[in-house]
Amino acid sequence: QQQVKQSPQSLIVQKGGIPIINCAYENTAFDYFPWYQQFPGKGPALLIAIRPDVSEKKEGRFTISFNKSAKQFSLHIMDSQPGDSATYFCAASRNYGGATNKLIFGTGTLLAVQP
Amino acid sequence: DSGVTQTPKHLITATGQRVTLRCSPRSGDLSVYWYQQSLDQGLQFLIQYYNGEERAKGNILERFSAQQFPDLHSELNLSSLELGDSALYFCASSVGGGPLHFGNGTRLTVT
Numbered sequence: 001q002q003q004v005k006q007s008p009q010s011l012i013v014q015k016g017g018i019p020i021i022n023c024a025y026e027n028t029a030f031d032y033f034p035w036y037q038q039f040p041g042k043g044p045a046l047l048i049a050i051r052p053d054v055s056e057k058k059e060g061r062f063t064i065s066f067n068k069s070a071k072q073f074s075l076h077i078m079d080s081q082p083g084d085s086a087t088y089f090c091a092a093s094r095n096y097g098g099a100t101n102k103l104i105f106g107t108g109t110l111l112a113v114q115p
Numbered sequence: 116d117s118g119v120t121q122t123p124k125h126l127i128t129a130t131g132q133r134v135t136l137r138c139s140p141r142s143g144d145l146s147v148y149w150y151q152q153s154l155d156q157g158l159q160f161l162i163q164y165y166n167g168e169e170r171a172k173g174n175i176l177e178r179f180s181a182q183q184f185p186d187l188h189s190e191l192n193l194s195s196l197e198l199g200d201s202a203l204y205f206c207a208s209s210v211g212g213g214p215l216h217f218g219n220g221t222r223l224t225v226t
Contacts, residue, residue, distance in 0.1 A: 034214065043117065043205050043217035044158070089158065100171040101212040102148070105158040 003027055004092050006106025013080055014114050021075045021109045023090035028071070032096035034103070035064065035075045036089045044089055048075075051096070080113045087111070118142065119208050119218035127224045133194040136221045140187055140208030146170070147189040148215060149181055153202040164189055165211070196225045 005024045013019045023033075034049035050057045050064045050073065057064045061078040077084055087110050091103040118141035128134055140147050149161040160173035164183035175181075178196075183189040193200060201224050207215040 041219070043119070043219045045117065046214055046216065049214065096212060098212045099165065100146075100163055101209055101215060102160050102163060102171050102173065103215060104160070107157045
């Protein structure tokens with residue numbers, strides 16, 4: 001059973017555009033929602049994360065919007081650049097900070113930013 | 116650079132064989148997680164160790180096993196390999212239940 005659904009599967013935007021990637025989760029016990037960026041040949045790198053007590057978090061050009069009632073969260077990339085071209089994964093876990101931070105990942109979004 | 120080191124980077128072996136993947140966590144991290152990444156299954160959690168003890172288990176096959184040593188490095192052992200085991204295997208580490216930091220993975224090809 002897939003617990004984190006991610007869309008779209010792929011996305012093409014022009015330089016300077018604002019790609020938006022969406023994720024929906026089912027388990028209301030999830031309390032930690034990170035986004036990872038993965039380049040070919042590399043491991044996923046933590047980009048930004050949010051807890052359910054806030055509705056938005058910004059770090060540089062990256063913003064997470066969180067809607068607890070809808071059980072959805074999304075990643076926005078402001079002023080996107082060709083260097084942002086990568087695969088983006090959302091994830092979720094429960095009992096963050098406890099004994100384990102077992103992440104359940106979405107299926108990934110391949111983003112291409114055209115110059 | 117995440118600080119998590121995985122070796123080898125690539126591994127090619129035949130069906131039925133056994134391989135060992137190694138992971139050195141970031142300095143100070145006590146937790147090690149193993150994930151499998153394949154095209155059809157995405158990133159799947161296999162198992163977590165914390166300071167030498169198994170802490171959480173995912174969809175890890177019985178043919179697979181792992182351990183964490185006193186120096187905190189971890190090894191993932193894959194035996195009786197099948198073609199379907201070909202995938203990227205990632206190790207991640209964290210301070211307890213905090214953010215996960217991934218290594219660059221081991222690409223396993225079973226022929």
